[in-house]
Amino acid sequence: MNRSYYWLVLGLSIPAFLWLVPTLWMVSLSFQPNEVLARTTSSTLFGLIPIPFTAENYAALFTFGQTPWWFLNSLIVSVGMTLGVLAVSTTAGYALARLNFRGKVPITIICLVGLMVPEQAVFIPLYTMFADFGWHNSYHALILPRMAVPIGVFLMMQFFRGIPRDIEEAARLDGVGWLRIFWYVMLPLARPAMMTLAILTFLYAWNDYLWPLVSAQQREYFTITLGLASIQSNFAQSEGLGRVMASGVIASLPVVILFLIFQRYVVQAMTAGGSKG
Amino acid sequence: MQNPRKPASRLSQTQAAWILLAPFLFTYGLFLIYPFFRGFWISLHDWNLLAVAFNPDAKQFVGLRNYERVMWGRNIEWGPLAAPFWQLLGIAGLAVSVLLRGTKRLSRFNAIALGVASVLVIILPGFHPGEEGRWYDRRFWPTVANTIVFVGLAVPGVTISALLLAAALNRETRAMGALRTLFFLSQVLSVTVVTLIWQIMFSPRQGLIANITETFGGTPINWLTDEQFAMAAIVIATIWWSLGIAMILFLAGLQDISKDIYEAAALDNAKGARAFWYVTLPNLKRTVTLVVVLQIILHFQVFGQSHLMTQGGPNDTTQVLVRYIYQTGFRDSELGRASAMAVFLFVIMGTFSVIQFIVGREKT
Numbered sequence: 001m002n003r004s005y006y007w008l009v010l011g012l013s014i015p016a017f018l019w020l021v022p023t024l025w026m027v028s029l030s031f032q033p034n035e036v037l038a039r040t041t042s043s044t045l046f047g048l049i050p051i052p053f054t055a056e057n058y059a060a061l062f063t064f065g066q067t068p069w070w071f072l073n074s075l076i077v078s079v080g081m082t083l084g085v086l087a088v089s090t091t092a093g094y095a096l097a098r099l100n101f102r103g104k105v106p107i108t109i110i111c112l113v114g115l116m117v118p119e120q121a122v123f124i125p126l127y128t129m130f131a132d133f134g135w136h137n138s139y140h141a142l143i144l145p146r147m148a149v150p151i152g153v154f155l156m157m158q159f160f161r162g163i164p165r166d167i168e169e170a171a172r173l174d175g176v177g178w179l180r181i182f183w184y185v186m187l188p189l190a191r192p193a194m195m196t197l198a199i200l201t202f203l204y205a206w207n208d209y210l211w212p213l214v215s216a217q218q219r220e221y222f223t224i225t226l227g228l229a230s231i232q233s234n235f236a237q238s239e240g241l242g243r244v245m246a247s248g249v250i251a252s253l254p255v256v257i258l259f260l261i262f263q264r265y266v267v268q269a270m271t272a273g274g275s276k277g
Numbered sequence: 278m279q280n281p282r283k284p285a286s287r288l289s290q291t292q293a294a295w296i297l298l299a300p301f302l303f304t305y306g307l308f309l310i311y312p313f314f315r316g317f318w319i320s321l322h323d324w325n326l327l328a329v330a331f332n333p334d335a336k337q338f339v340g341l342r343n344y345e346r347v348m349w350g351r352n353i354e355w356g357p358l359a360a361p362f363w364q365l366l367g368i369a370g371l372a373v374s375v376l377l378r379g380t381k382r383l384s385r386f387n388a389i390a391l392g393v394a395s396v397l398v399i400i401l402p403g404f405h406p407g408e409e410g411r412w413y414d415r416r417f418w419p420t421v422a423n424t425i426v427f428v429g430l431a432v433p434g435v436t437i438s439a440l441l442l443a444a445a446l447n448r449e450t451r452a453m454g455a456l457r458t459l460f461f462l463s464q465v466l467s468v469t470v471v472t473l474i475w476q477i478m479f480s481p482r483q484g485l486i487a488n489i490t491e492t493f494g495g496t497p498i499n500w501l502t503d504e505q506f507a508m509a510a511i512v513i514a515t516i517w518w519s520l521g522i523a524m525i526l527f528l529a530g531l532q533d534i535s536k537d538i539y540e541a542a543a544l545d546n547a548k549g550a551r552a553f554w555y556v557t558l559p560n561l562k563r564t565v566t567l568v569v570v571l572q573i574i575l576h577f578q579v580f581g582q583s584h585l586m587t588q589g590g591p592n593d594t595t596q597v598l599v600r601y602i603y604q605t606g607f608r609d610s611e612l613g614r615a616s617a618m619a620v621f622l623f624v625i626m627g628t629f630s631v632i633q634f635i636v637g638r639e640k641t
Contacts, residue, residue: 009452012445016459022474022517023463025485029477041477042488092301099294107298114309116630120578120599121623124606124616125312125319131330148308153301178293207467209581210599214607229469229585232476241483248473255465263458266465267525 024048030057030249034240041241057246066219067247070227073139075254077223078205080143085152085201086194093156094182098168108157114150119210127214137218145211146204152197155272159193160186192265199262200269206255224251316623320344320616327610336613343617347417352410360402367398386635416593416601417618423508424598427579430512432572435523436565438516443527444553457524464521468581475514476501476586501587507595511582519575523568530564531557563636570633574626598622 029037031050034057036043044051061067095101096108126145127136135141163186171181187194212226222230228251231244259266288296320343328335358364370391378388406412442460446453463471479500481487487497500510534557542548542556558565580599583589589596589604602622606615 005448005450008445009456012442012456015442016456019460019463019517021485022478023466025478026470026474037483041483041485046485046488046492088301088304091297095294095297099290099297101291101294104294107302110310111305114305116627117309117313118574118578118623118626120580120602121619121626122309122312122316124602124612124619125315126308127606128319128326128329128612129312129315144304145308147301147304150301150305150309177288178290179288179296182293182297203465207465209468210603214603225467225469228467228473229581232469232473232585241477244473245477248470252466252470255467256462259462259465260458267461270464270522271525271529 021048026245026248030242030245031055032242034242037241054242057240057242058250060243061246061250065243065247066222066227067224067250069220070222070224071250073221074206074224074251076139077142078202080139081146081205082198082201084143084147085149086198088147089152089156089197090187090190090194091182092153094160094186096153097157097160098186099178111150111153114148115154119145123211123214126211130215136215137221139221141215142212142221142223143205146201146208151272152201155197155200156190156193159190163189195262195265196269196272199258199265200272202258203255203266203269316616316619319612320620322613324613324616325610326606326612329612339613343613344620346413347614347617348414348621350406350410350412350414352407353404353412354407354410355400355403356405357403359405363402364399367395367400370395370398390632414614416596419593420596420598420601423594423596424577424579426508427512427515427583427595427597428573428576430508431515431519431576431579432569434512434516435520435572436569439520439523439568440527440561440565442520443524443531444557446524447528447531457528460524461521463518466518468518469585471514471518472582472585475510475517479510479586502591504591504594507587507591511579511586511595514586515576515579515582519572523572526568526571527561527564530561534560566636567633570629570636574629574633577622577626577629 025046025048028048028050029041031053032043032047033052033054036052041047092111096104096111122145130136130141167185167189168181171185176184206223207225208223209225209229212223213229216222216226219227219230224247228244228247231247321338321340323337323339323343325335374383374388374391374395377383378385383391412418446457446460477483478485479487481497481499484497484500486500490497498506500506538556538560539552542552547555578599579597580603583595583597584600584603587595589600598618599622602615602618605611605618
């Protein structure tokens with residue numbers, strides 16, 4: 001490594017630090033007392049260092065308010081959605097990638113067309129449908145619509161296409177049926193792709209805002225993303241800035257931890273998803 | 278497929294395929310295909326959310342009237358110089374596309390794309406209400422224009438900064454890896470966390486930006502309530518939020534450029550910025566197009582930033598299409614009109630999805 005490399009790293013550290021500042025500030029404010037924040041948000045080094053320090057905001061979150069409940073809702077919805085999407089995507093992806101049957105090409109095309117339909121184009125009809133079923137304000141109302149999005153099917157289909165045929169054929173020669181091949185041979189091989197899809201779906205579920213906003217009107221069914229939106233507009237009066245910021249930190253914790261542990265998969269997942277979807 | 282010996286199980290391949298496909302096709306049909314067509318159907322009705330909820334027969338078929346009420350007006354005229362700036366820009370764009378195509382400096386696909394876009398820029402801004410005329414919905418087209426402005430600022434902002442960062446970070450060392458992680462981190466946050474952070478960052482009384490400005494003797498700006506700055510504020514928050522994906526896509530693209538080209542260029546004395554301009558950029562063309570199209574699709578759906586940071590204000594300057602659809606449908610209960618707008622949104626996004634599909638398939 002030459003000197004210009006070190007200059008480059010040093011030069012990039014400045015924008016990188018600036019990039020981190022907003023997040024740091026949120027974390028720092030969440031550790032400062034509300035009485036101080038009501039007066040000033042720049043106590044020590046523009047408020048970037050939490051002095052005076054307190055953990056009271058976090059303690060308060062777990063005693064009053066609905067943040068823990070919303071957090072739990074988000075977990076239930078995100079895990080449920082992830083399992084559901086994995087189930088329908090691996091099966092359909094395998095069938096479209098590996099099995100021969102009449103109508104395969106038209107079905108593949110029909111699924112491909114669905115990639116063009118954004119959530120925003122269907123959320124009104126979905127709302128009326130779920131209202132007719134009386135499904136709003138429930139976990140399944142938050143989970144089900146995402147199970148219809150074909151992106152997972154395509155991720156899995158592409159993956160299964162890349163697996164050599166010999167493995168399947170050997171199993172066929174031994175007289176193993178297609179469903180067993182799928183379950184015992186292909187699924188174990190598909191773990192990396194399933195991991196990517198799981199992370200993509202979990203991130204989407206955790207961060208989705210528009211559909212929970214229209215579907216969950218009762219506060220008991222808010223996800224943390226929605227709950228945070230509901231308390232941020234009047235943060236100063238109602239809850240105190242420190243506590244709202246603590247909620248923000250709690251809301252971000254799972255996805256940030258997921259990102260730091262599974263960075264490679266997260267990057268793959270978000271690249272494959274192409275968007276926040 | 279060749280089938281060795283006898284069928285191994287009682288299920289034929291076709292049966293197995295349908296069993297495996299059934300769960301997905303069921304949810305897909307019920308929660309995507311059906312709602313999609315139902316959306317069209319709702320858009321053809323006068324459909325009040327509350328009235329229909331109490332009495333399913335309270336809707337009334339009105340044909341295309343919702344589209345007319347949203348997009349059209351009384352005495353709408355078309356003039357060749359109604360919006361001279363945009364129309365001249367369109368003519369210039371058309372000329373450029375014809376010229377560059379004539380000299381073969383533009384691929385056919387790009388030439389057609391630029392040409393079509395230019396023609397639209399010439400035609401669309403030309404419509405305006407004539408004497409005693411007015412738009413039926415005064416807010417719709419300004420809202421579309423705001424959305425386009427937002428996309429027009431956020432997409433180049435994200436693309437250029439992500440491209441520069443990716444070029445700088447394109448080395449496999451620990452330090453570079455850590456820096457990439459830092460720049461990508463904000464991408465995984467939810468829109469409500471992003472708006473929470475930036476609302477307070479921009480606050481004139483409590484905000485970090487205001488605090489720093491004041492320390493240096495400046496007057497804090499009312500970012501979110503000043504018509505001049507509100508759009509800029511949500512664009513800044515958006516760039517901060519969504520730089521990560523673009524950067525990662527560019528890094529992937531950069532990996533595909535062979536080192537030999539750089540070495541050859543270095544012999545010709547092209548290093549640093551020159552190498553970036555003459556070697557990196559031409560080789561990244563396809564990735565750049567892909568990132569731009571992806572970002573257009575992504576940012577056209579902007580909702581949370583506007584809904585939570587500025588509530589569409591001040592004076593509707595940050596009102597965007599999805600927020601208008603949401604409000605029309607769920608605050609004003611006008612599901613029919615909201616659906617007509619959603620169909621409009623779908624047509625635009627669908628067009629860009631098709632472009633994305635074509636670009637993604639194009640091998641260079």
